[in-house]
Amino acid sequence: MNYDELFPTIVSHAKEYGFIFPSSEVYENGLQAVYDYGQLGVELKRNIKTAWWKAMVQMHENIVGLDAAILMHPTVWKASGHVDAFNDPMIDNKDSKKRYRADNLIEEHIDKLLAKSRKDTAKRAKKEGWEEGSEEYNGFLHKNRNAVKAQEVQEQLATALSNDDLEGLRNIIIEQKIVCPVSGSKEWSEVRQFNLMFKTQLGATADSAMDLYLRPETAQGIFVNFLNVQKTSRMKLPFGIAQIGKAFRNEIVARQFIFRMREFEQMEMQFFIKPGTQEEWFNYWKEYRIKWHQALGIQDDRLTFHEHEKLAHYADAAEDIQFHFPMGIKELEGIHSRTDFDLKQHMEFSGKKMQYFDPEDQTSYVPYVIETSVGLDRTFLAHLCNAYEEEEVPSAKGTMEVRKVLKLHPVLAPYKVAVFPLVRKDGLPEIAREIISDLKIEHNVMYDEKDAVGRRYRRHDAIGTPFCVTVDYETKDDQCVTIRERDTMKQERIPISEVSNYVREKLSWKNILA
Ligand code: ATP
Numbered sequence: 001m002n003y004d005e006l007f008p009t010i011v012s013h014a015k016e017y018g019f020i021f022p023s024s025e026v027y028e029n030g031l032q033a034v035y036d037y038g039q040l041g042v043e044l045k046r047n048i049k050t051a052w053w054k055a056m057v058q059m060h061e062n063i064v065g066l067d068a069a070i071l072m073h074p075t076v077w078k079a080s081g082h083v084d085a086f087n088d089p090m091i092d093n094k095d096s097k098k099r100y101r102a103d104n105l106i107e108e109h110i111d112k113l114l115a116k117s118r119k120d121t122a123k124r125a126k127k128e129g130w131e132e133g134s135e136e137y138n139g140f141l142h143k144n145r146n147a148v149k150a151q152e153v154q155e156q157l158a159t160a161l162s163n164d165d166l167e168g169l170r171n172i173i174i175e176q177k178i179v180c181p182v183s184g185s186k187e188w189s190e191v192r193q194f195n196l197m198f199k200t201q202l203g204a205t206a207d208s209a210m211d212l213y214l215r216p217e218t219a220q221g222i223f224v225n226f227l228n229v230q231k232t233s234r235m236k237l238p239f240g241i242a243q244i245g246k247a248f249r250n251e252i253v254a255r256q257f258i259f260r261m262r263e264f265e266q267m268e269m270q271f272f273i274k275p276g277t278q279e280e281w282f283n284y285w286k287e288y289r290i291k292w293h294q295a296l297g298i299q300d301d302r303l304t305f306h307e308h309e310k311l312a313h314y315a316d317a318a319e320d321i322q323f324h325f326p327m328g329i330k331e332l333e334g335i336h337s338r339t340d341f342d343l344k345q346h347m348e349f350s351g352k353k354m355q356y357f358d359p360e361d362q363t364s365y366v367p368y369v370i371e372t373s374v375g376l377d378r379t380f381l382a383h384l385c386n387a388y389e390e391e392e393v394p395s396a397k398g399t400m401e402v403r404k405v406l407k408l409h410p411v412l413a414p415y416k417v418a419v420f421p422l423v424r425k426d427g428l429p430e431i432a433r434e435i436i437s438d439l440k441i442e443h444n445v446m447y448d449e450k451d452a453v454g455r456r457y458r459r460h461d462a463i464g465t466p467f468c469v470t471v472d473y474e475t476k477d478d479q480c481v482t483i484r485e486r487d488t489m490k491q492e493r494i495p496i497s498e499v500s501n502y503v504r505e506k507l508s509w510k511n512i513l514a
Helices: 007-014 041-058 075-079 104-128 137-143 143-160 166-175 219-224 226-233 278-295 343-352 374-386 428-439 453-463 471-476 496-506 509-513
Strands: 019-020 035-037 064-067 087-093 097-100 188-195 201-202 209-215 237-248 263-273 303-307 315-324 328-339 356-358 364-365 368-375 388-394 398-404 419-423 445-447 465-472 480-485 491-495
Touching: 007 019, 007 041, 007 219, 007 374, 007 388, 007 445, 007 453, 035 041, 035 075, 041 237, 041 263, 041 278, 041 374, 064 303, 064 428, 075 219, 087 104, 087 166, 097 104, 104 143, 104 166, 104 328, 104 453, 137 143, 137 226, 143 166, 166 188, 188 364, 219 226, 219 237, 219 263, 219 368, 219 388, 226 237, 226 263, 263 278, 263 374, 278 315, 278 328, 303 328, 303 419, 315 374, 328 374, 368 374, 368 419, 374 388, 419 428, 428 445, 428 465, 428 496, 453 465, 465 496, 480 496
Parallel strands: 064 237, 419 445, 419 465
Antiparallel strands: 019 035, 087 097, 087 188, 201 209, 237 263, 263 368, 303 315, 315 328, 328 368, 356 364, 388 398, 465 480, 480 491
């Protein structure tokens, strides 16, 4: 299957196997851009969090964790700039009455041009006999009509965004003849700014009620606790505070599945440093974070850095780690050099000091901050896209069949091992259950006795289970089982007493994170 066309397959696969369901789907198709994680999704998500926490907190003696509340004092969001500036440019289509983010409409148009450019290049390469990656291939890839046009539109978009030029954004949409994906019409409204924070109220009575916001990022919970953590942990600079938690944004969205949600989870770390050292730490965290994605099996050629065209009001440097999703190359994680903006703002708005006393210099100052901020749900989606394959393999009948397989890194797979008795009788289920009781203390494992073994393999391929163990009649005599590896489909016979070690070795965090 062509990777660029994979997106709808991923969405239906995720639902069919219990990874992700649309929220409250029983009511009129549910709530747009809100999703529930099913029985397998919750496991994959938890494994991603563990991988992040281990790499960020456990492996850095100068990083500690935090779990701040979602609800915060409303002045936090004034200080952070979210009340005034957390806006997206939106545009309405007059025929479909659908609302879009103007910059996203343009980005999608650029993605389409780039997809066309890749397709044209592949066609031409076939005709001319060019190798992928050769000089001629790359020359054509970057200089064909669609690639040049994509580059031009990208530059216009960057200029309009950095000048906050709403009319400029609309002009690009009109000039590029971008149509509404629903109605196909080019009847567009003006572009307007739209604040993304969800409002709610604290308190029971109308006069005492206080307007609150659901946090649009987890970072501010870290900033306002900076001194609490620094003093109680007795950390010296440089040190970091890491947090995993929900964030809420009233996104203007269109069919992007869990790429852009209204309720999502972030894994953020704020690293507090001495002013002047920001470049060094920015580079350190950029490299560290891209290695983390690679260590978990994301293909190198699907990850790139992207420098921000327009820096946020708080940043002196910002780059994204982008992933090549089937619907385009898009942001997965942001690495931001936030200067002392946030702490200074909170100092000003709260009237409380947020300085650090440096025992070496005997001076007090407001630290600078490097932030790494990655979306948990986006990482989840990147892994689904990265891992999903359809392969032609020989079936039990000797013919060829297609197997759907999720080649997730074993540490991320929802189930690590599935144990099958060959048949549901003659003591084989009992042996399988014994193997399970030994493995389940350390790993998430599954017992499966339904259907022929070949079908059970397919089922577990589709959910990414890296190892299947089959108990057969010979097991009773030789105390051995067949262990089958998901990606190679290789089968090996090993003693039952070795199964636990075999699996432990493949799932060792040491091999991955060291
Ligand atoms: P985008 O430009 O895609 O809206 P952003 O630059 O606003 O993203 P940040 O504020 O830097 O995103 O948030 C950090 C990370 O949180 C992003 O890299 C992304 O992985 C994740 N994220 C942000 N918004 C969403 C969302 N609506 N749904 C899912 N994940 C999100």
